[in-house]
Amino acid sequence: MATKNVIADLVKGEKLNGDNYDVWHKKDEIHAERTRAQGALDQGDGRAPTEAQPLRDHTAYQKWNQKDRSARYTLLSSLQNDLIGQYDELPTCKALWEQLKFTFGGTSTTRLRSLVIKFEEYTKDPKHTMSEHLRVMSNMIGKLRDAGHALIDE
Structure with a gap:
């Protein structure tokens, strides 16, 4: 229930439009921290485990993948509609986060x-x-x- 409220707050709040990256970035980090999705932003590339890896690694991957999808959805929901199509093909939340930082993070x-x-x-x-x-x-x-x-x- 709390996660739905956080996502609703983020979606109805200020969305990334290309000119407000600094404020958007800070708000999104706060929301990620509140939903404990920060791990999806910080962790590796999200590749699936190989068959040689034990079942516990696969279970850990399944949990990570669920958290990654949730965080990715939240990030995409916080973008202006015209930006969503440009970034929805990125495979992981971390890749999405890094691309947004690269595209909008610098100050011209x-x-x-x-x-x-x-x-x-x-x-x-x-x-x-x-x-x-x-x-x-x-x-x-x-x-x-x-x-x-x-x-x-x-």
């Missing part, structure tokens, strides 16, 4: 420049309280830090 020079300009030109909205203003500023600083940009006093 254009995106970094956009974050810097947004930060430099930001002014307090008169409708915001000081707490809201500081939260927005803190979020922008966090995004810049995550992108590898160090702010200096100038």
Whole structure:
């Protein structure tokens, strides 16, 4: 029952659209941790055991495969519809996770420049309280830090 709630929360939340990888990645890691699916993201390539391996290895593989399918479904459900078709053919959750990280994880020079300009030109909205203003500023600083940009006093 709890797993269904987690998946429902993830599906109705913010989906990966190509521009929000950092936030999406953090949310997905939290959901994976809550559902104990993190192992599917961290484990090997998911190849089936050979006939020479004992039955316990096969049983362990069956459990891993079930967890992998569940985590893979959750990841795919958290993508925008137009992205699902590009990634649903990947064989394992780990392969899917790594490909998404490769495709969307890097910060382009254009995106970094956009974050810097947004930060430099930001002014307090008169409708915001000081707490809201500081939260927005803190979020922008966090995004810049995550992108590898160090702010200096100038």
